Amino acid sequence: xxxxxxxxxxxxxxxxxxxxxxxxxxxxxxxxxxxxxxxxxxxxxxxxxxxxxxxxxxxxxxxxxxxxxxxxxxxxxxxxxxxxxxxxxxxxxxxxxxxxxxxxxxxxxxxxxxxxxxxxx
Numbered sequence: 743x744x745x746x747x748x749x750x751x752x753x754x755x756x757x758x759x760x761x762x763x764x765x766x767x768x769x770x771x772x773x774x775x776x777x778x779x780x781x782x783x784x785x786x787x788x789x790x791x792x793x794x795x796x797x798x799x800x801x802x803x804x805x806x807x808x809x810x811x812x813x814x815x816x817x818x819x820x821x822x823x824x825x826x827x828x829x830x831x832x833x834x835x836x837x838x839x840x841x842x843x844x845x846x847x848x849x850x851x852x853x854x855x856x857x858x859x860x861x862x863x
Contacts, residue, residue: 750764751794761788764796
């Protein structure tokens with residue numbers, strides 16, 4: 743299986759009229775219906791948050807659950823600051839190969855709490 747880095751949101755256009763698009767790790771652009779090699783075909787979003795909410799895969803879905811451990815330097819963040827930061831930036835869309843099938847990882851950061859001696863294994 744060939745590794746393809748996950749999709750990301752890219753800012754394009756003039757900074758005064760910025761727009762956002764979704765690009766996968768293989769250099770393809772999300773058109774709203776599928777992937778294209780041409781940036782000109784990309785669906786543009788006015789806000790970054792709109793692009794982050796896009797569901798790249800359709801149809802039936804399965805849900806899996808995993809433990810997430812967040813480690814930071816002691817005293818660097820309050821729990822509230824970390825929740826606010828991760829709620830804004832901690833979103834993930836992972837692509838399988840160069841296909842439009844995606845894994846959307848949603849972590850409910852509001853439930854983050856301090857834990858001492860947590861087992862990361």
